[in-house]
Amino acid sequence: MGKRLNSKVVVVTGATKGIGKGIALMCAEEGAAVVVNGRNEQDGLAVVRQIEESCGTEAMFVQGDISSEAACRQLIDAAVTRFGRIDGLVNNAGIFPRGSMINTTEALYDSIFAVNMKGAFFCSMYAIQAMQKNEGGSIVQIGSTNGYKGGKDLAAYSCSKGAMLTLNRHIAAHYGSDRIRSNWVTVGWVASEGEIELYQNMGISESELRKRGETYIPSGRMQTPEDIAYGTVFLLSDESTQVTGTELHINGGIGL
Numbered sequence: 513m514g515k516r517l518n519s520k521v522v523v524v525t526g527a528t529k530g531i532g533k534g535i536a537l538m539c540a541e542e543g544a545a546v547v548v549n550g551r552n553e554q555d556g557l558a559v560v561r562q563i564e565e566s567c568g569t570e571a572m573f574v575q576g577d578i579s580s581e582a583a584c585r586q587l588i589d590a591a592v593t594r595f596g597r598i599d600g601l602v603n604n605a606g607i608f609p610r611g612s613m614i615n616t617t618e619a620l621y622d623s624i625f626a627v628n629m630k631g632a633f634f635c636s637m638y639a640i641q642a643m644q645k646n647e648g649g650s651i652v653q654i655g656s657t658n659g660y661k662g663g664k665d666l667a668a669y670s671c672s673k674g675a676m677l678t679l680n681r682h683i684a685a686h687y688g689s690d691r692i693r694s695n696w697v698t699v700g701w702v703a704s705e706g707e708i709e710l711y712q713n714m715g716i717s718e719s720e721l722r723k724r725g726e727t728y729i730p731s732g733r734m735q736t737p738e739d740i741a742y743g744t745v746f747l748l749s750d751e752s753t754q755v756t757g758t759e760l761h762i763n764g765g766i767g768l
């Protein structure tokens with residue numbers, strides 16, 4: 513059986529670590545040329561090296577802060593310049609600082625929406641324009657269980673993910689005739705580098721975080737970047753050409 517993403521070009525935002533890195537590596541293992549985005553050059557180049565050495569596919573790092581529209585345009589332009597087209601975009605880059613409805617500052621709100629929503633919006637916009645010139649493509653929005661209501665201390669984050677859920681349905685509804693699909697993945701709880709750091713800053717160790725995950729998640733463990741990547745690869749692949757506008761819950765049963 514051939515690899516599931518053979519000859520596809522996939523852009524993954526926020527792929528220098530965490531869930532995005534896991535998705536980038538699995539896309540490469542499945543035969544895709546991968547465009548790795550993030551702000552940290554050292555980490556991004558390390559992911560590219562890992563792909564080239566262990567997967568044998570092509571990869572490139574495009575450094576950029578996707579909270580700026582210009583960086584989103586440059587990311588997609590760089591991918592098209594190098595590979596001639598893009599077939600897949602994974603809107604993964606995201607930040608999740610805490611803040612409730614009664615203590616979120618304007619600066620915190622703006623920073624969360626700039627990355628999680630504005631970045632996903634403009635990366636999607638430039639990806640759609642590139643995909644329209646070719647044979648269509650697939651966009652995957654990395655969402656969250658918080659996108660439906662959200663934890664009390666995650667007010668702006670939850671609203672940003674809710675907006676992304678609307679973005680998903682909007683693209684699916686209006687660009688299907690261009691053979692462009694969009695699907696959302698509901699991520700449960702992953703002990704990513706970012707999540708571990710956040711908990712450590714609150715005085716909670718990685719092992720305590722994992723214990724909390726085991727207790728809270730019905731499946732009895734936290735999800736891994738690979739759990740999320742399996743579903744994302746399916747949504748990027750030709751196995752799912754009739755799948756659009758959906759919400760794929762990879763969350764071990766949280767919120768059921």
Ligand SMILES: NC(=O)c1ccc[n+]([C@@H]2O[C@H](COP(=O)([O-])OP(=O)(O)OC[C@H]3O[C@@H](n4cnc5c(N)ncnc54)[C@H](OP(=O)(O)O)[C@@H]3O)[C@@H](O)[C@H]2O)c1
Nearest residue numbers: 526528529530531550551552577578606656701702704706
């Ligand atoms: N971990 C969870 O439990 C969980 C649950 C639900 C949803 N999610 C979602 O999953 C996604 C990935 O989260 P994660 O847990 O893997 O986080 P992470 O470990 O903190 O990784 C976040 C990634 O995004 C990049 N990034 C952050 N801000 C960026 C910006 N302005 N421009 C470009 N890249 C940026 C980071 O790279 P640089 O530092 O190099 O920029 C990094 O590669 C997010 O959308 C998050 O909301 C996570």
